[in-house]
Amino acid sequence: MHVFQTQKELQIELNKTENQSKKIGFVPTMGALHEGHLSLLEQSLAENEITVLSIFVNPTQFNNADDLKKYPRTLEKDVKLVEKLNKKILVYAPSVSDIYEGNTISTSFDYDGLENQMEGKHRPGHFDGVGTIVKKLFEIVKPTNAYFGEKDFQQLQIVRKLVAKHKIQVNIIGCEIFREESGLAMSSRNERLSESARAESKLIYQILSQAKEKFVSKSANDVVLFVEKEFKKHPNFTLEYFEIAAEDTLLTCKRKVKNKKYRGFIAVFIENIRLIDNISLK
Known part of the structure; x- marks a missing residue:
């Protein structure tokens, strides 16, 4: 399996005559691959003749330098996982200089307000960094279909808006959240958790599931208060936010509207590691 380290090398491969009429599936990641990433790759393999996986820890979407420094980088292990799945997958693992060409700054984007909710409130500039790297990668790979997990649902909606x-010209495909047996949403950040914290973190999905049940008969505000109260019972967790928002606009739900789709969005810290999750409240 060949790992392409420059966009020029990758584009030479993609532009070969025998590849020009083939559908390209693309899975952008920051590495530290897990079963959730592999499920995206499997879907791409099933729906396209060519599948490209990018592995790049994007510096412009981190507003915390320490978080960027500690983000897991496991390229060798990642490549072995991909090779085991399918040796024909094209892996693009560029350097910062290959992507940003000596100008490592993000472009400013307007996502019609989607960027100002939840993650945008707590991570200034984050979605400018996301938009910058996703747009660059789309220009390099020129995929037919691109696959994103719903764990980062706000990011998925922002990519669609972008x-x-x-x-x-790309079809954005959202894929269901892949969870560990405990219910914890799979994330590269989980690898930084101690064994006890990882086990304890199943609480996040348990409380989200209870919130979904309560949303049937309770107001959005009542459900938010319930979640906040539950986390106060568990001092190892620090709840950054829990919000109920409309799926399309991501605006906070003040009063439920019939036939409108809502989700519960959450961000919590445990062992100073930030975990996010969400759940459909249909």
Whole structure:
């Protein structure tokens, strides 16, 4: 299996005559691959003739330098996992200089307000960094289909908005959250948790599931108060936010509207590691 380290090398491969009419599936990641990433790759393999996986820890979407420094980088292990799945997958693992060409700053994007909710409130500039790298990767790979997990549901909606506003020719496919046996949403950050914290973190999905049940008969505000109260019972966790928002606009739900789709969004810290999750409240 060949790992492409420059966009020029990757584009030479993709532009070969025998590849030009083939559908390209693309899975962008920051590495530290887990079963959730592999499920995205499996879907791409089933729906496209060519699958490209990018592994790049993008510095412009981190507003915390320590978080960037500690983010797991496991390229060798990642490549072995991909090779085991399918040796024909093209892996693009560029350097910062290959992507940003000596100008490591993000472009400012307008996502019609989607960027100002939840993660945007707590991580200033984060979605400018996301938009910058996703747009660059789309320009390099030129995929037919691109696959994103719903664990980062706000990011998924922002990528859809980016594609629509910039008229990028790619089909964005959202894929269900892949969970550990305990219910904890799979994330590269889970690898930084101690064994006890990882076990304890199943609480996040348990409380989200209870919130979903309560949303059937309770107001959005009542459900938010319930979640906040539950986390206060568990001092190892620090709840950054829990919000109920409309799926399309990501605006906070003040009063439920019939036939509108809502989700519960959460961010919590345990062992100073930030975990996010969400749940459909249909």
